[in-house]
Amino acid sequence: MESLLPLSSGNAAGMSLGELNSLCQRLGEAKYRAAQIFEGMYRHRWRDWNQFSNLSKDLRGRLASEARVEWLAIEQSVVSSDASVKHTLKLADGCETECVYMPYENRATLCISSQVGCAMACSFCATGAMGIKRNLTAAEMVGQVMSLVIHHKHPNGTPINIVFMGMGEPLHNLGHVMDAFFTLSHPKGMAVPPWRVTVSTSGLVPGIARLGEYNPRPRLALSLNATSDDVRSKIMPVNSVWGLEKLALALRSFPLGPDELITLEYVLIAGYSDSAEDAERLSRFAGRFPSKINLIPYNSWPGSAFSSPDEADLNRMGRYLAERGHIVSIRRSRGQDIGGACGQLAFHNRSERAI
Ligand code: SAH
Ligand code: SF4
Numbered sequence: 001m002e003s004l005l006p007l008s009s010g011n012a013a014g015m016s017l018g019e020l021n022s023l024c025q026r027l028g029e030a031k032y033r034a035a036q037i038f039e040g041m042y043r044h045r046w047r048d049w050n051q052f053s054n055l056s057k058d059l060r061g062r063l064a065s066e067a068r069v070e071w072l073a074i075e076q077s078v079v080s081s082d083a084s085v086k087h088t089l090k091l092a093d094g095c096e097t098e099c100v101y102m103p104y105e106n107r108a109t110l111c112i113s114s115q116v117g118c119a120m121a122c123s124f125c126a127t128g129a130m131g132i133k134r135n136l137t138a139a140e141m142v143g144q145v146m147s148l149v150i151h152h153k154h155p156n157g158t159p160i161n162i163v164f165m166g167m168g169e170p171l172h173n174l175g176h177v178m179d180a181f182f183t184l185s186h187p188k189g190m191a192v193p194p195w196r197v198t199v200s201t202s203g204l205v206p207g208i209a210r211l212g213e214y215n216p217r218p219r220l221a222l223s224l225n226a227t228s229d230d231v232r233s234k235i236m237p238v239n240s241v242w243g244l245e246k247l248a249l250a251l252r253s254f255p256l257g258p259d260e261l262i263t264l265e266y267v268l269i270a271g272y273s274d275s276a277e278d279a280e281r282l283s284r285f286a287g288r289f290p291s292k293i294n295l296i297p298y299n300s301w302p303g304s305a306f307s308s309p310d311e312a313d314l315n316r317m318g319r320y321l322a323e324r325g326h327i328v329s330i331r332r333s334r335g336q337d338i339g340g341a342c343g344q345l346a347f348h349n350r351s352e353r354a355i
Helices: 017-026 031-043 057-066 126-130 138-151 170-185 205-212 229-235 244-252 276-286 311-323
Strands: 073-079 085-090 096-103 108-111 115-117 132-135 160-164 197-201 219-223 262-268 291-297 327-330
Touching: 017 031, 073 138, 085 138, 096 138, 108 138, 132 170, 138 160, 138 170, 160 170, 170 197, 170 205, 197 205, 197 262, 205 219, 205 244, 219 244, 262 276, 262 311, 276 291, 276 311, 291 311, 311 327
Parallel strands: 108 160, 160 197, 197 219, 219 262, 262 291, 291 327
Antiparallel strands: 073 085, 085 096, 096 108, 115 132
16 A cells, blocks of 8 residues: 655644545545544544544544644643633744633633734734734634633533634734634534634725625624824824725625624724724714724733823713714723733733733
């Protein structure tokens, strides 16, 4: 028999159904075996080939000599006073990625990264200050989710929400993000419903249009963060290319489902985005397409030139928007004390309580 080259990574963890199909084909196995491996790996969370009771002993042995199932190792975990836990995960090339597990009563929200660093250089953001190191692969994004659910013993059947709001600009890595989305939402695996997955962008207009072409696809969130081109271009360089008008037009033509809303994330930064005029302009912008607004008080980090808004300004903006008929929530950032609030995962605070 022709000898097979070993799998280049030697690791099946994070593989898509298509990749498992190729693996089975190499082993001379039928396609339905790939679906069984997929189900064992993602639904049952099996990590040892001996656990794959849906496969023959012979096939388990051959798989074991081909590949292991080894999820990303957790390097550091930091717990917040509100029970959110930020994890640093080690990647095969020595890079690190960060993600957060946020437990709620009947569900959990998992905030995951799409890149190591970020190229968008938003001046208020700790990840932006790092620059871009590289895109994450789909397996590395799926790996963050699997490492989190395994580590936290997240009960099978309890819903999870997945937000691409960690490090990186997901629309700069859309192909891999969508590959990860298909694996995570596949009915034979974790079966996360597409509407429980949200991709957050700083406003890459061509990427928004491309995302809209997929069906099914995750939901869309836009980090607006300022209401005039002048201020937005100062804090988010992407705005100099795709300003507020182009952005509003892209969001208006995004093909929404019947009950679907676009989330507008609005970080209030003292003196930049927290005035009464901002509230008015935000209301006008949000009224141009079906939306809900998430107000986020800026969380300052060492070296940041920006500061948090006054509580009174935050509440005033919330009230104004609600009175104008918007769906508005104030996200008192979970994990704020551990720098674990989404979008600031690159921030390491020495006073964090490591576990
Ligand atoms: N790159 C994508 C997704 C990751 S950032 C994006 O920008 O949308 C996720 C969110 O965190 C964004 O809304 C961003 O504006 C916000 N964010 C970044 N730094 C923050 C900080 N220091 N305090 C509060 N929110 C922050
Ligand atoms: Fe990148 Fe988002 Fe941070 Fe901007 S806010 S630098 S897009 S991670």
